Amino acid sequence: MPGPGIAAYLGIATFLFVTGAVGVLLRRSPLIVLLSLEIMLNGANLALIAFARHWGNGDGQIFAISVMAVAAAEVVVGLGLIVAMARKNLDLDVDDLSSLKG
Amino acid sequence: MIQTPHVDWFALSPSLALLGVAAIALLAAVLVPAGRRKAFSATVTFVGFVGAFVAAALVYGLSPDAATVISGSLARDRWGALAQIILAGAGALAVLTSYGEKTKEHVAEYYALLAAAGAGMLFLAQASNLMTIFLALEWFSLCLYVLCAIDIERKSRLEAGMKYLITGSFGSAFLLFGSALIYGATGTLRLDLIGRAIAERGLSDDPLIVTGLAMMLVGLAFKASLAPFHQWTPDVYQGSPTPIAGFMSAATKAVAFVLMIRVLQTSFQEDAHLWTVLLAVLSVASLVIGNLAALVQKDVKRILAYSSVSHAGFMLMAVAANNAIGGRAVLYYLIPYAAMSIGAFAVVAARERELGRDVSVEDLAGYGWERPVLGVGMWIFMLGFAGFPLTGGFIGKFYAFTAAYRHGWIWLVIVGAVATAVSLYYYLGIVRQLFLRSPVGAAGRPLEAGGSPPRDALLQIAVLACIAVTVGSFFGVQPLIDLARNAAGSLPF
Numbered sequence A: 001m002p003g004p005g006i007a008a009y010l011g012i013a014t015f016l017f018v019t020g021a022v023g024v025l026l027r028r029s030p031l032i033v034l035l036s037l038e039i040m041l042n043g044a045n046l047a048l049i050a051f052a053r054h055w056g057n058g059d060g061q062i063f064a065i066s067v068m069a070v071a072a073a074e075v076v077v078g079l080g081l082i083v084a085m086a087r088k089n090l091d092l093d094v095d096d097l098s099s100l101k102g
Numbered sequence B: 001m002i003q004t005p006h007v008d009w010f011a012l013s014p015s016l017a018l019l020g021v022a023a024i025a026l027l028a029a030v031l032v033p034a035g036r037r038k039a040f041s042a043t044v045t046f047v048g049f050v051g052a053f054v055a056a057a058l059v060y061g062l063s064p065d066a067a068t069v070i071s072g073s074l075a076r077d078r079w080g081a082l083a084q085i086i087l088a089g090a091g092a093l094a095v096l097t098s099y100g101e102k103t104k105e106h107v108a109e110y111y112a113l114l115a116a117a118g119a120g121m122l123f124l125a126q127a128s129n130l131m132t133i134f135l136a137l138e139w140f141s142l143c144l145y146v147l148c149a150i151d152i153e154r155k156s157r158l159e160a161g162m163k164y165l166i167t168g169s170f171g172s173a174f175l176l177f178g179s180a181l182i183y184g185a186t187g188t189l190r191l192d193l194i195g196r197a198i199a200e201r202g203l204s205d206d207p208l209i210v211t212g213l214a215m216m217l218v219g220l221a222f223k224a225s226l227a228p229f230h231q232w233t234p235d236v237y238q239g240s241p242t243p244i245a246g247f248m249s250a251a252t253k254a255v256a257f258v259l260m261i262r263v264l265q266t267s268f269q270e271d272a273h274l275w276t277v278l279l280a281v282l283s284v285a286s287l288v289i290g291n292l293a294a295l296v297q298k299d300v301k302r303i304l305a306y307s308s309v310s311h312a313g314f315m316l317m318a319v320a321a322n323n324a325i326g327g328r329a330v331l332y333y334l335i336p337y338a339a340m341s342i343g344a345f346a347v348v349a350a351r352e353r354e355l356g357r358d359v360s361v362e363d364l365a366g367y368g369w370e371r372p373v374l375g376v377g378m379w380i381f382m383l384g385f386a387g388f389p390l391t392g393g394f395i396g397k398f399y400a401f402t403a404a405y406r407h408g409w410i411w412l413v414i415v416g417a418v419a420t421a422v423s424l425y426y427y428l429g430i431v432r433q434l435f436l437r438s439p440v441g442a443a444g445r446p447l448e449a450g451g452s453p454p455r456d457a458l459l460q461i462a463v464l465a466c467i468a469v470t471v472g473s474f475f476g477v478q479p480l481i482d483l484a485r486n487a488a489g490s491l492p493f
Helices: A006-026 A030-055 A059-087 B009-031 B034-062 B078-098 B107-126 B130-148 B155-186 B191-201 B207-223 B232-239 B242-267 B269-295 B300-320 B324-355 B372-386 B392-406 B410-436 B457-475 B477-488
Strands: B067-069 B074-076
Touching: A006 A030, A006 B155, A030 A059, A030 B155, A059 B130, A059 B155, B009 B034, B009 B074, B009 B078, B009 B107, B034 B078, B034 B107, B074 B078, B074 B107, B078 B107, B078 B242, B078 B324, B078 B457, B078 B477, B107 B130, B107 B242, B130 B155, B130 B242, B155 B191, B155 B207, B155 B232, B191 B242, B191 B269, B207 B242, B207 B269, B232 B242, B232 B300, B242 B269, B242 B300, B242 B324, B269 B300, B269 B410, B300 B324, B300 B392, B300 B410, B324 B372, B324 B392, B324 B457, B324 B477, B372 B392, B372 B410, B372 B457, B392 B410, B392 B457, B457 B477
Parallel strands: none
Antiparallel strands: B067 B074
């Protein structure tokens, strides 16, 4: 049974990626920014998996699995930093991270 | 029997050495008593970087012909090996400059992460497959995010770590999506096969390839802190531990450029008419923004950060020229540049440890007389950054200009020359503070005594080594250029 074409998958992947990018640029809470970064990576993952089916080779799927591992590691570091910031009673707002400037 | 790809362990040895060392240093965080933890982990990490240096030199010597290992995921060639030699040297110097840091907690983890970051960078220098590229990039980036924020009791460290994490991951996501599009257009992840597919199927104007290439370049521009993707650089350098800032400005930039050239030359020769122009524009932007922004900075680390942006512009000029001279120019340029960066940040680190706060330009007043070795070192590094003769910085810039000239871009050479002239103002401003100003604070009172703390012998050795490389790369230019020529010969320029 023919499913949607590669263009549809690529469209959704691009939409996810753009959503994530806009989220990183506009949202102020570091938690939401991390979430948006994950959405960007998942957009790329969807594209990789769709293309892997399209070409009939496994490279893209393996790539996507390792991206998931990397994304998890990234979240671990990000959440660790957020917890440390919360303990220091820093406001969880990226716009307030402005003591470094010049 | 299961068919497995042949693994060339020797080609992997530089990054494996550092990975092993990272594990040992991490175990030391638990097993070695607190009193000896720092000495143990620092020694092990230093030995690891020296070992990686030697292993990379052996790989360089024994790989006259470029080859790929493990199903084309890594390249065993002189291009990667010379880059690894530079990176391992930078890492060893970073260990020496780090030893005097005053933090008591997480010292073993610090060195473990430094070794792991070095291993990732060495891996990336060899990576020749979109997947290994992304994995290695994230491998060393994650280590650096943690290193920036390792001293979590200080707000500035946390802020630097968070900013670096967000911008770095943002850039990596662009690189990943670009990789996905290129995979979609060609059906392969291997750089050499991508190049062949583009040439054979005439894909050079395929929208997926063009978009994917642009997104990959944006991702790498974030890592190499090219304007306009440089905004994180000054904040992160200012907020992170100073030896780490020096390591980042030397090594991250080096590996990003080495990788950029490998990707562009191996896979995207057919699209050269697009990326040469794009990179030339980015180069001009980095030269202009880096130098103008550095003029108004007060904090020395921020000046060095913007200076690193402008040096990225000089190196990118050579990348954009798309010729073998450009490839040689980048590899040669990286040798004195890495030494000058680490050395300059080491001097700032020494002053910072004496004062216990961020170092502004005024804080260096008279420092050259107070600590002659560090002062003369900073003097040489600043002249080298500015591109004076008798330092490798001169030949590096000259070489980069030659590459752009050969490509027919005289206007780019003129922009570079003007940028160099502007940069004299802030580089010589630091030298003037070091030697021509008496050590008096803004309010007329003497600055906090700098002479009393004991000399940091390891840091001084690192600064002396950086001086030796900076000056030595001017006088020993021919052997280094031969090394770079052989290295560039392993890429299809």
